[in-house]
Amino acid sequence: MSDTHLDSPRPAAAKVSLRGLRVILVGPAAPPIGGMTVQAALLEQSLLRERARVQRVPSNPVVNVLVRNLPLVGGALRLMTFRRRFRAAISEGADVCHVHSASWTYFWRITAFALREAHEAGLHTVLRWDGGEAASFFATAPHRIREAMAPADEIVVPSGFLAEIFQKQLGLDVRVIANLVEDPGVVRPNAPRGGPLRLFCARHCEPGYGIEVVLEAAARAAAEGTDLTLTIAGDGALRPQLEKQGKRVLGDRVTFLGRVPRERVLDQLASTDVVVNGSAVDNFPVALAEALMAGVPVVSTAAGGIPWIIQDGRTGLLTPVGDSSALAGSIRRLAADRALVTDLGRRGRHAAAQWTWDAVRPQWADAYGRSAGA
Numbered sequence: 613m614s615d616t617h618l619d620s621p622r623p624a625a626a627k628v629s630l631r632g633l634r635v636i637l638v639g640p641a642a643p644p645i646g647g648m649t650v651q652a653a654l655l656e657q658s659l660l661r662e663r664a665r666v667q668r669v670p671s672n673p674v675v676n677v678l679v680r681n682l683p684l685v686g687g688a689l690r691l692m693t694f695r696r697r698f699r700a701a702i703s704e705g706a707d708v709c710h711v712h713s714a715s716w717t718y719f720w721r722i723t724a725f726a727l728r729e730a731h732e733a734g735l736h737t738v739l740r741w742d743g744g745e746a747a748s749f750f751a752t753a754p755h756r757i758r759e760a761m762a763p764a765d766e767i768v769v770p771s772g773f774l775a776e777i778f779q780k781q782l783g784l785d786v787r788v789i790a791n792l793v794e795d796p797g798v799v800r801p802n803a804p805r806g807g808p809l810r811l812f813c814a815r816h817c818e819p820g821y822g823i824e825v826v827l828e829a830a831a832r833a834a835a836e837g838t839d840l841t842l843t844i845a846g847d848g849a850l851r852p853q854l855e856k857q858g859k860r861v862l863g864d865r866v867t868f869l870g871r872v873p874r875e876r877v878l879d880q881l882a883s884t885d886v887v888v889n890g891s892a893v894d895n896f897p898v899a900l901a902e903a904l905m906a907g908v909p910v911v912s913t914a915a916g917g918i919p920w921i922i923q924d925g926r927t928g929l930l931t932p933v934g935d936s937s938a939l940a941g942s943i944r945r946l947a948a949d950r951a952l953v954t955d956l957g958r959r960g961r962h963a964a965a966q967w968t969w970d971a972v973r974p975q976w977a978d979a980y981g982r983s984a985g986a
Contacts (some may be wrong), residue, residue, distance in 0.1 A: 630662040630977055636701045636735070638726050639712030641670035647791075647898055648712050648742045654792040655710070655976075658969045667701040669694065671712075671722045691721055698726060702733045708980045709735045711764075714742055715749035724760040731763030736981045739764040741786075744895035744916045746774055750781040758782045766979045770896040773917035789975045793901040793967035798882040800907040800957050805885060809840040809947040812884040812908075814877055814899045815891065817848030822890030822913060824850075824857060825936050829890065831861035832940035838947045840865065842888075843880060847871035881906045885953055886946055891915045892933050901967055904928070904960035909953055911942045927960035 637659075639652030652668075659666050673693040702709075709730035713723040723739065730737045739761060743749070750757055761767060767786040769775050778784045811830060815821040823844060830842045842862060844854075847870050858866040869876065881887075887903035889912035896917050900910050904921075910928035912918055913935070922928040929945070931938035946953050965971060 630659060630664045630973075630980070630982060633659075633662075633664040633708060633980060633982065634667075634706040635659060635664055635980070636667045636669060636698070636706045636709045636730070637712075638669050638671055638698065638710065638722065639740075640672045641668070647896070648714060650898060651740075651742060651791055652712050654794060654969075658792065658973070661969075662973075667704065667706065669698050669701050671718070673697065694722065695725060698729065702729065702735070706735055708738060710738045710740060710980075712740050712742055715745045719749070719757070719760070727761065727763040736766075737764050738766045738768060738979055740768045741774060741778075742770070742895065744893050746777045746895075747781065750777065754781055758784065765981075768979055771917035771920040773920050774895060787975070787979055789972050789979065790967050791896045791898055791901065792969060792972065793898055793905055793964065795968070796878050796881055796902050796906045798878050798906050799961065800882065800884070805950065807839070809838065809943065810883065810885045811840055811842040811888045811943065812845070812880050812886070812903075813842070813888050813890075814845040814880070815889065815897075816846050817844075817851035817854050819850065820891060820893045821846075821848075822892055822915075822934075823854050825890030825892075825913070825934060825939065826888050827854065827858050827861055827866065828936035829888070829939035829943060830866070832936060833943040833947070834862065834865060836940070836944060838944050840943065840947065842866045843869060843884075845869040845872050845877055845880065878906075881908055884908050885950075886911055886943070888939070888943065889913065889918075890936070890939060891918075894918050896921060900928075901964060904957075905964035905967070907957040907961040909946070909956035909960055911939065911946065913939065922960075923963070926956070927963050928956055 637656055640649045642649050656666050656668055671694055673690055711723055711726045713719055727737055768789050769786050770791040772788060775786050775788050778786045813826050817823055830840060834840055842865060855868050887908050887910045889900055891913060892915055894916040901921055903910050904927055910922055912930055913933045914930040915933050922930060924930040929942040931942055
């Protein structure tokens, strides 16, 4: 892990010019909403503000309603549509091809194709790796995967966690550029609050996100005398059974909001004391970074790249993956020390400045082949 203190002073961002740069941007578009979707959208918006010319080529194009829900036919048509549109974008002219990538089927069908085609067309090609399952994917065919990545002029990852995996398993040195985090526009009051400790979790109700661990930890803390409430925003295949678990172990202390718009999530952050997370696999969860930016401390498992976002004891509290007892202990600690809640939140908000566009803009300009100060 990097020993850089997240809340240490940083030099002012260098002036860069991206005006007129022609960028083909490959990545999924909403719906559904996911981390890679959000990052592609934020990058597109940021580049457009810089007066770059962006051709967005969704890796999940909308296809005919009659076939979109047929797995084989719909999937084949989406892939054909993506490849046709990607080749059309190249023919229109570009300087840079930026490809957001994840593991498994997406890599072979989307990433490998786009890297190869862009390289053959003479474009400066940038691979942005987003997935948290890199280690298990790379183990399947490391030599073949490395060969498929060879056309990339730059490989960019959002955390030291992924950089270590690329080096260890593929022997590749990569560039680390943090994920973009949109300022939520809300800030937790900078003073201790009394009453129940208000916990909030905004993750999908799917395997790996650890909502069941959060419920168990909150229930343990409540059973040991902590006055708390828990609100969960998110949907997914596991939601029905998680709601049953929540009702059984927490009763009316827990509220499931389901899938809600961003505005509702921001309202929750403004009235939350602590964001809690129990994921087992993670890379750079923007939900946690947004919480820090809003001045809300995070209690979380130390899954994947999370320790590169949250410094234990400085901007949040980290516990071992799957350990609901330890997570409950951190919840109890913050319930008993509201001044610590405020202190962690203040330091977290300061640290979050590194995830703004102003902070990462010079790094992206360099990755795109534009020198700082141009």
